Amino acid sequence: MALIEIQLSKSLARALRLPRKSPQRQQLKVLRKLLKKARFTEFGQEYRFDEILLSRHPGKKFQEMVPTFDYNKIHAAWWNKTLEGKADVCWPGKIKYYALSSGTSEAGSKFIPITNDLLRGNRIVMIKQLLTLRTYRDIPxxxxxxxxxxxxxxxxxxxxxxxxxxxxxxxxxxxxxxxxxxxxxxxxxxxxxxxxxxxxxxxxxxxxxxxxxxxxxxxxxxxxxxxxxxxxxxxxxxxxxxxxxxxxxxxxxxxxxxxxxxxxxxxxxVTYIETYLASEGFIAYQDVQNSRGMRLVTNQHIFLEFVPFDNRNFDADGNLVENPEVYMIHEVEEGRDYALLLSTSAGAWRYLIGDTVRFVDKERCEIIITGRTKHFLSLVGEHLSVDNMNKAVQLVTEELNLSITEFTVAGIPHGLFFAHQWWLGCSDQADEALLRQKIDDKLKELNDDYAVERDSALKDIYVKVLPEEKFMEFMRLKGKIGGQHKFPRVLKGKMLLDWQKYLETGSI
Incomplete structure (x- = not known):
């Protein structure tokens, strides 16, 4: 152990010469801490964590030696063993708690491992966030x-x-x-x-x-x-x-x-404070009043990697390809969408969480969440993200003085071509034809690809206004009522079929 620590400190000092508080240095320190803690687990032995720790460039070596995982892949190969009570699989000890997470589109629940190390890290981040309130102006x-x-x-x-x-x-x-x-x-x-x-x-x-x-x-x-x-x-x-x-x-x-x-x-x-707390860990939080985004947690319990969210790295259904292009925190660019890979103190390793983010301030590691890898519409190349949808709805509600509490969108056939169907949750008096026009116009302004395809294969959009209670009742019927469940912004597959059946019959 001492040999590893001496080797790491010397090699990092010589090879990297990073400022003490640089995000890159912080992230490499987190990675080393995770690898050292898990090196005697089955996963750590399989992927030779000791060898990665001795490398002059542990970040790059980690990427070379450990494959990327989505939930199905890591569960089938590793996490299912922990559910059977086996210890020291991906993290030292037995896993005593699992967060049930179905996201907003999957049919079956996902069992995400939760450890005391992860919860301790989450609490420390929460306290750090509370301490940032002292920098806010005119707080109550x-x-x-x-x-x-x-x-x-x-x-x-x-x-x-x-x-x-x-x-x-x-x-x-x-x-x-x-x-x-x-x-x-x-x-x-x-x-x-x-x-x-x-x-x-x-x-x-x-x-x-x-x-x-x-x-x-x-x-x-x-x-x-x-x-x-x-x-x-x-x-x-x-x-x-x-x-x-x-x-x-x-x-x-x-x-x-x-x-x-x-x-x-x-x-x-009131003062609004945005957080990014997922089942897999506390990822980011707003640390400056009225900031554009949230600051990533780079120095605690999660090692972050970023996969450009494009056609080279994801297929048409939003699945990660084999051997994707992956960047560390110092390699990202502002204004580009990335899918997140997490390695955590609960035994997630290079794990695709399913969210997409965009850096709005690289120097401060400040990001916004732009959507989900499987929650986007690109039937004909319109590349419509959840971020585009949110922004369009926000602009329209401000312009028309409406309150739209929920919405969802689906791609549907339109003859030989396609259309988008919107459902909006609104208890105010609303003109569907006007909403259709306004949303369409805003999306054309926000997204050039959408504007091009609206003159081509994306023939129309349709808008249906529903009472907001309809959305809540559907979630109740799906067993997804409660504080952590969100209505999906994009409907596909079985969820779309269930929603259409519910609107027609009142049941699923």
Whole structure:
């Protein structure tokens, strides 16, 4: 062990000569820490982690020796053994917790390993994020010591053969530190409730008893909770019952489509804080007030790699090709979309998480989430991303003074060609023909490929306005109701068939 450390320190000092706090240096330090911890596991022995650690360029050697994985590939080869109770497979020890994650398109649940090392890293990142609040201007100081309403999954986990599984938010809430418990709402008893409707009813019932300063959760579900409280107590806005609400910590989806409807429920401005906390780990967070994006966590518990999201590296269905082009953090470019590969302190190795990001400030490692590798529309080369869709909806809602709380899009046949079908969740009076025109126009401005194809093989777009409750009810029927579940922005395959059946019959 000492020999390895001496060799690493000398070789890195000579070969790299990096500034102490450079993201590249931080990431290589994280990689070495992960490799050293896991080198005696089955995975570490298979891919010769000791040899990688002794290399003069461990990052490049790691990429040469360890293949990339998606969920199906790593589960079939490695993670399935941990579900059978085997220890020291991809990470030292037995895996006692799994986050159930189906994303927004997959049919079956994914079992993502969760370890104490990962949860510890997540907590450290959360504390670091809280410390950045001191740099914010005019923050509501009174809110800092008030309650945190965290709307997430049930802490009552499913018991398997030697392990527990459930939402990451449920696992995290179950392990809330003792010092945080007085601030944590709705409290452990309600947090254990599996029935989302009953949980929401309890939150609404107890709302007058709490003094909330922070709201934490996916925008759609937090908005629904506030709407129910405002309706139940005949309020004008949420600040009439919780005057100290000063922060909304959100993540998972773009907030912009929700902003207008969300702010209608407020009596005064709040500070928005965006986070990127996935089942696989805490990846990024907003550390500067009103910043364009979130800063990647480069010095804690996740080693990041970036695959250009293009036709060379992904097939038409969004699957990663063999031997893709992969970059480390110092090799990326601003303004280009990348799919993320993660190596984590829970035994994920070069793992395709399924999200795509774009660097908006490379020097600060600041990114925005642009979509999912399988959530895009390119029937005829229009290359329409979720980021394009979010931006178009945001611009249209601002222009028409509407609140569109949810939306989804699908590609459909149009004679010998194709069209896009949009479904918009809106409780305001809305003109479908005007929305169709406006969304189409905005997308043409945002995306040159889309504009070209609208004059060619993409013959039309259709817009259908639905009550926002339709989207929530569909998620309930799919068993995806709750704090961590998001409605997919692009529908394909079975999810599209189920959605079309639901709209026709009310069932799936």
């Amino acid at each position: 100081v009174k809110s800092l010591g008030k309650g945190w309403l965290m709307i997430g999954g049930s802490t009552s986990l499913q018991k398997g053969a030697g392990y527990y599984s459930g939402d990451l938010s449920g696992i995290t809430a179950r392990k809330v530190p003792f010092w945080f418990q007085p601030f944590y709402k709705p409290g452990k008893k309600i947090a254990r409730t599996k029935d989302w409707t009953k949980k929401l009813e309890e939150v609404v019932r107890l709302a007058p008893q709490w003094d909330i300063g922070f709201l934490v959760g996916v925008p759609g579900w937090i908005q629904l909770c506030m709407e129910k409280i405002v309706e139940r107590y005949n309020l004008n806005n949420i600040h009439e019952i919780w005057p100290n609400v000063g922060f909304f910590v959100h993540g998972g989806v773009s907030f912009e489509p929700y902003r207008k409807g969300f702010e209608k429920l407020l009596g005064k401005p």
